[in-house]
Amino acid sequence: MMAISRICRWLVPLKQLPGLLCALLLIRSACADVVVTQGADFSADVFPGDGRVVMDLLGKIWVVPASGGQARMMTDDLLPAHQPRWSPDGSKILYQARSLDTASLWLLDVESSAASRIGNESFFVQHASWHPDGERIVFSSQRGDTGLDIWETDLPTGLSWRISSHPGDEMEPVWSNNGRHLAYIRKNDDQYMLVLRRHGQAEVDLLVSDQPLSSPSWRPDGSLLTILRQDGETWSLNMVILSDPPLLRQFVAGEDFFTSPVSWRNRQQMLYTADGFIKTRDFGDLRSKRLPFRATVKEPETRPKTIIARRELEIIDPPADRLVIRGARLFDGIWNRYRNHMDVLIDGGRIAAVEARRDWQDATVLDLGNVTILPGFIDTWSAMPAGPVQQAGPRMLAYGVTTIVTDDPTHDGNLWEGERSPGPRVLAAGDIGTARQEAGERPYFFVKVAAGQADDRATREAVQNWQARGVPVLAENWNTGLGIGADLLTGAGSLSGSPVGGQYQDLQVAVRRNPVTLISGLADAATPGMSSLLGSRQARELGQRALPGRRFSSVPGLAAVASSIVLGSKPNGLPPGLALHAELRALAAAGLRGDQVLRATGSNAAMILGLDNQIGRITPGAMADLVLVNGDPLGNAADTLSIVAVVRNGRFFSLVGLLERAQATTGVE
Template structure:
């Protein structure tokens, strides 16, 4: 049964928060409406709708049976619920913002232990069985997970990263004493007690080797009980009352419950959590259902849990694609102060500029459609190093001579150099050599005179900008230092690399907290060698250092507003930094700060032509039909009319494009793509070449994405229309270079202020953002008139999150609440998506590879030449995908079909820069059971509606984004690979012209 209606969202959320009274105050947090929305025009969204519904199966949850066998505790969608052991209605006993998991009963049945996410880390909690008296029993900034109550009720065993990597710990509930039980390089997780309390079994993983081990509860030597075969992982061990070892084994064939090496779960897909025991009966979860197994027979314990969603309603900001009035440039990329403090160099609108440090109108140093990035002054102030693809192909390092105005190409390498940094003597330049997705790069040095390149470090996980020690001995970069091998997120700290290639790199830490981001957060070494600057808490910090980077004191704060990308003056007396939409210079001696005002605007590039397209077929993405022999009239950047072909329609046209053998469709929209500077302008040309005329970028460096958007709007960078955001907003730790480790509520408010100032098109809340802080981001985003996206599904769907990314995707839990083993999704997630109005971007990883295996002719597609060699190698290879990824395809396709049939809003996206992945994604949707037309809609009209974009369909008044393909995509979705011509924002371009532009960017 489903009950729904229109209600007040905050009243409903407050009712759901009765178990969290201390959190309700955040609901009333005032949010000022911003006039800095993406556009002054706004439109009102539909009236908010709430839905209450019941679900009878769930995704990625565990079950624990009470000692008396009468009740079951489950952790469905981040809350603990109690279900009668015979089945029935589930009663929620913890709040919706707890992210509570893996319940374990006390021996007397009065309480449950569990782990819950608060203030950026998981902690062990207990709660009375009726939901009262919740207590936090561990503390700190490190994660504690997977509690298990001892049979005597005196101790809780749990897994924790507090010892460096995950190990098994125990907590004495009387004394509060913590004891580390296991040690070493192995990652130890999921402890469970023997019936006599003498032994703890647990799962362990060292490298790729997974095992089940046992150790005396009082400490001692761990004994390996079972070692998994290669490709198999063991999880969730448990000892039956009779001492038999049960655990979950997972590999590419499935996930099963095993007893001492033998599967006991038939064809079930078992969730990776320990079974729970009542005498000799085991309770566990498989295929979304609670199972009770006894004497080799399995029974299902049916339950019903009531969930609620709220579809957000707010005044939606609408991008202005019509006005040609001047617009202030906001995308100032990597501004750098000259050594004599008189000039600032930066990239904006696709080109290199300088401006007086007192402000004014910038001077343009480069011109053309090439992509420029990362200006860096030579120590003598005579030369600016920068990255550009102006030589054709992909980016290289260039030098601009300020006296002559001439540019010289410095590198000619197969991978792409960015983030140039001059050595103190001006003879060498350190740079990041990008050779992987999302900023994976090595650290290299090039000799300025000869061009010889030396690699100092192989591929690193998304390092930050290099900074030289003033004696030239070291190059420092920011790297994420993980807390364990079980989770990739870590603290941004400083990685010191000997510049002569001798000796091993080593870590240096400024404080016990993370630097904000590796994408512009420092560190920046002062020219005199006595200090380092970086961004922490959203603020500019400076601290004294020794010659090897050792911190000699605490950081001092030099800003009170959101700050980014510090660069030093040559005399080490002042620092230039970005503060939201401003440039500022601070004196370290006096602390005085002054703004650098810029007189810098651009205008929207709109054609003034009248063009007529005569096409043999037309699919408007609204009606499941192919119209034949049609004319499309384009005036400026909009469709003026669509009518049956008539020669008279061509009269007065500035240009007629006669394509009777081609079919017109709306320009495609990739709803989840991450532009990268290392792919250069070619990536933008490639999007058009594959028919993609709009991309939504849900995570980037703060100013890089804005620069992409403005360069596109100004017509400088030929490519798709861009909807962008700033960094992935994390909490206290992060993984991606484009992420920010938000240190607390005040820092979060600073990030919100930058989002307003830079007019982001959306805000992205990432995986370790606590639910209550995500609620704050929802309020802030909606006050701006833009959506909030995350990886979360619940309580995200309750508090008004607009979009969830990926069917699986990264989760702070180590498992996904949207997807279980073999890529399968169950009743709870499907119903949440169907009722909430949230969009879901599945991102079917490997879909293009599967398509290319079936259609190898597309591996020779000339458009792939637009990408780096290492990218082309991925798609040119006929090497099969990993078995684990292939095993998930059927489950993910079934999930897509179920979400679609359940009313969920599927919007197509790829999570990548490589454009053909979008078409691969659509072929997977057709394989899932959508018709080719329905799949086409997920990349046209549906994402356009989600963006509030007047495109995505072919009808008068819409923006003129049109793709001409050879064939009818309603009959065969693979027709989308056969793009012949594109009209982007009213400007037509052929495939051949796009490929030629990639070779000549002057």
Template sequence: MRSAGSRDKAEARKPLARLLIGRAAMAAAMVAIATVASFAHASAAERGKSAFDVASGTSFAAAVSPDGRKIAIDLQGTIWVMPPKGGRAHPLTDRFDDAHLPSWSPDGKRIAYYAYRGGRYAIWSMRADGHDQRQLTDGAFDDREPAWSPDGRSIAFASERGGSYDIWRLDLSDGRLTQLTSGPREDRSPAWSLDGQRIVFAEREAGTSAILAVAAAGGEAVVQRTAPAGTIYEAPSLSPGGSLALVARDATSSRFEIDGRSIADIDAVFPFRAGWHRETAYVTADGHVRQIAKETARIVPFVARLETTRPRYPRARRDFTTSAPRKVLGIQHPALSPDGRTIALVALGDLYTVPASGGTPTALTRDGAMEADPAWSADGTRLAYSSDKGGGLMQLWLRDMKTGTERRLTSMPTQPLGAAWSPDGTTIAFLDYDGFFGTAGLMLVDVATGRTTRLQKTLPQPGNPTWSPDGRHVAVALAKPLSGSAREGYNQVWVVPVDTAKPPFWRMATERTLDTRGGGGPVWSPGGGRMAGIQDGLLKVWPVGPDGATTGPARTLSSRIAHYPTWRGDGGALLYQSADSLRMIDADGTNDREVPIDFTYRLSVPSGRMVVHVGGLVDAVRDATKADMDIVIDGNRIAAVVPHAAGNHEGAGRIIDAPRLTAIPGLIDFHAHPQKDTGANAHLAWLAYGVTTVRDPGNQPYDGVEDREASEAGVRIGPRIYTTGPLLEWQRVYYRMGTAVSGPDHLARELKRARALRYDLIKSYVRMPDAEQRRIIAAAHAMGVPVATHEIYPSTYSGVDSIEHLEGSSRRGFSPKEGPLGRSYEDVIGLLARSQATITPTVFGALNIYFAQHPELRRDPRMALYPAWASGPFTAEAPLPAALLAAQPGQHATLRALHAAGGRIVAGTDLVIAPNLIGELTAYVAAGRSPFTALQSATAVPARALDLDAGTLEAGKLADIVLVEGDPRRDIGALFNVRHVIANGRAFSVADLLALGAASPVKPAVDDDR
């Protein structure tokens, strides 16, 4: 999932960016698995290692020693030293330290830096030869950007420990910390004056950017220079003569300035403070170290050696042929009835109930619609749930459990999910989805009249609502950031009074953080006095007051991994999900028992023979368009691809005669996040734009599996789904689909669940420590599944399979994959090409650029399959941001270099908007690639990465075929002209798909043995 790698860049593009394993036994078992896996991994690593030299780098800093005899740099998270005139750089820190921003002690004997060990950044120092590494700060906070004082007695640094980022001073003699600045500003990047009397720093507040100075002893900060509107000042430093140097960044450049003058005409300066030796500055820019003297810059050349590993392990391959019964794993949001006798759940696209004692589920719905989030009324007579069965998008529906009658409760342009009944049964609270990745407001609806009331405007991906027993408050889980500089935070309880005249407020959830907002609670007990939630992967209950205030410590109920708890009406027991099972447990932690469910489905494979006659065919194997061809399909596989002849059509149950159309393989979106808010329509839209396979690298633990199984069962018309569970994050999270892994034991539980739910991949997210990520890679490869990550190094050394995004979210606040103006350098190109990890560029704004050139595509009726909040930013006629246009040449150069070096580029979009994938391919062509090789990035290459029998039009391959007007080998834009799509052997016209999206979906005409 991509957000801006640089938070500042994200803010600059905000309107578009919003779119655009008892315990001990389990832990021992997982450790054993990981140990065996690590030996296998090490053996593979020896075979797949590659070392190479680079002479330019991405987003690194440089510092010169006081005597001018050494330069330290922090290339790809390792501190290196090299001679002052340039030469080979030698590493001082471990590649797993994620160490940055070296600062020399005034005597040149030690180097301070900040490093990410144990899941947070701390200030460290070491001898100048790399020995005697010492951690200088500790705690639950990130400390960054150290600067050594001129007298050698103190280190100034930026820290979030004060509630926002502020400037702090560490006295090295006794370890005492002094807070020098405070307030709502985000104060970063301190640097000392030569006399040691003051510290300059960069600050941001309410859209303004400035450089301030504060006395080293503390006091009032004084503004030194304020940035013009649209410009950000960062990384200040003071020359020995007192001149103020800084990096000034705007939409089109990143410059080094001294006393307000741009120096040396460098437009891609990295955002790190200059190092000074006498009046000579050392900055990093455009891939190099630059020595600047008298406003003249020269490159200080370096050579650094990096290592990569190509992963080699047996893959767990998906079976798209066997019709034997398969256990249903994707059970979405199971809810226990108030009397404790019945469980409502969603699976295989429909709403079901099953006795709480176990048994075979009974379907309450049988249609092609998408259902989600069942919720019982307090008296157990009614069931609320979300569905798009009325045609179009998700709405709230009510079912009378005695009569079976149903009525639609809402009619909204935004999508209501997460229904929760008030204790008196008159009102339902729900989330009003109006943004990507679970962004939603909080609303109430009167059950009798359907009248809605807004409690909260748009919130950043809240959890599902829960009511206080007195009906006065509604609570959701929200991430509470530790500062304004980093978006990740702790999942806590946000309580909203029903009386809208009263303000909402925070309450603590257990001791630290709930695991996830996508099923981690909180859930208020029906009788009051308690909340339930998930922490450390386990079910916990803690006492609360009437307004949700925690009144005592949490008690752990489960010893197994847990998810999505619901209470029995008397508060005496809870239902929860655990790996591939449902379980009930008494509220005192006793009688933990499985609910045995007999629930299976069969793979839906069409029967019969179909022949497709096309005027042109691009097989994605050879760069050629074959004329007048027949594709013979038996069941869901291609039997033959042969020149057209009347005899080929004999015995065919269906013939598609399309002599004016060109056949290509079905497109594969290698990075998209299906969400329940856009309903079944998003799946129809993927097909309508020619996308027959979607790889989902982050979702709620069971939602993505439900998508996969509904597709396999033929219930949901849409693409084949490769999915995973949550983004595996460390202790803090941003996305609702992320899980805050608390430590090694919790990580082992998550990996055990991944095996039980048969994830197709595992996603290691941005705050996962590099050493823990290596354990994830070993365990995943032992399962036979790949690992994806945003990180590039040491991930490519550890054997990761896939890197997501060139620009993308990073714990650092800057991207080690892409620097200013969208530029990447030798380190990034070499790591990706040598490791052969796939890279999904997700070029920012590609579809907007193409739509600006072809505005008629904004009016394509397929765009109406999406809610207006999702399609609007693409269909609206608006000027393209200057920052977007300025980054295009750099991103295009990177794409060309990656392709030339043999990098494995796979196309993906991040969002559910299907035409984004075609927009991505147009960006590859604009960068200089041929339309054919661009097409391969969405067909043959990702199919190989998925180990999928598709991606090319050849005998034996799965029948995923798209028919378009025009020849995409000549014009990649022809991919927008889809007329027919064949997905897993089933054919649809675009008109058919549009009709399904606009009308109430009907039960698909497939074998329905579920």
């Protein structure tokens, strides 16, 4: 970790006692600030008129002088701001702000620092750039069933129109400097294309690649486009010369490029972000130079790591008989591989033993053949299912969900306990503004800070009070969450990071004293395997066939932080149960190994709830919550949905029986 420049120093020599008190007071106030000189996966744009640079850093918009130096913070909103772009006259900055379930576009007036939202639609909007006339913007958005399309908005009138509609996604549009030609990235299936639409001519594919393409940018004279191209795990900067035929040349390689377009000061001088820095480069040079910046931010308050209170779960109405579940493979949530030919003995609703296959004289043995035994799935942040409770509980169990945590104030903690009305265990979460924990009440397993709640003294004190009681705090918005010292952050894909997993100073400053756990919230319409999920037996028979909304343009890479991710499905908007399996697929697509995916909905989730060794693992003394599946879920996350049966608190339910209950007009006994 690089050294952090603190604005904290003795302003007078210690021997000058008359000035000592003054120095101490100055230190106390100054030590709250840290100077950040590096960023992770940030974006920068240069204004050609005077060379000022606008950048996004730690969710804020900053302006850096042309020669570098002290950056001026332009936004201090609760929503993280990304991808700033100067207007052609330099009077405004266009940027994207992300909330839990959408991304919107905003305009910032540079002189007054006033920000205003563009439109009020709830669509996913990103990759915005200006038309050279300064009155129109172009961006990508999903507003139908054709994926991401290119849209344009006239700012004076607010009117918008679609200018592309192809199968797959069209992203990252950018106009040429004369406003006559448009370039963008198109992705269809696993193929990427750099597309050029010349004025009055048909579109042409300048470049077709099996590897991801990103961040097109026009050279001011229109002679070429620069583009980032992924090569394995790294990116390189390439140029497509607009000759006939077009020529592709690699321009810069061997740097940790951030997926942001090159910005041009003029036809000879470019600017881009890589290796944690803003870099400048003359077109004919072989080396880049750094443009140094200093961004002064508040240092996160020092606090000890929250010691999560240990919870003890009760079993209500346990089954009387002893039961042995026998399968070909067992993933216990402890080892990172299977244990073969194991028996799980269940007694009184708990796991009494996990042993190699043997004869049992005093228990009923259910030999399920070539199945894999998994711990019951935990959804650490779930919506409550709709519909009658007699159907909703079996519907979630049919997906293997045996425990959920919800902030729905209408839930009943004993809703699905016992044999007559099966369903998952329901644990409570509270809102930090209204949550009160009185003696004898059901405990909160975390309290939530909503995206719009103020980062003020009262909120910080409430956070610290709950943490002192062993209750972790969840922030819906990571920008606010890092500031108040939250333990859990939602939306693993929204936290900035290097494309190759590099750790730079901005995130080190943000989290170095406050380790956080990320709640996934990754799945959307483009998650790999979504079509097969919606075609599963459970989804078909339960009528759950609608795609979720679009929230990301590409799958984030999260392998580097896999150990600190737990599964939470509420952000993706799908029905509970189905939503959990969408998250499992999204985590696998983000680079997690099979055992890491299962731990995210198993032992890792149990740990942050204070329920370690009670749920999320198959071990003696734990609750008898099991999911029995066909296939190899360590090798293929989709096999977690090939469910044969579910065990909840020691009671065995076949998938067929659960689906019958879920579709019945009244509870089936």
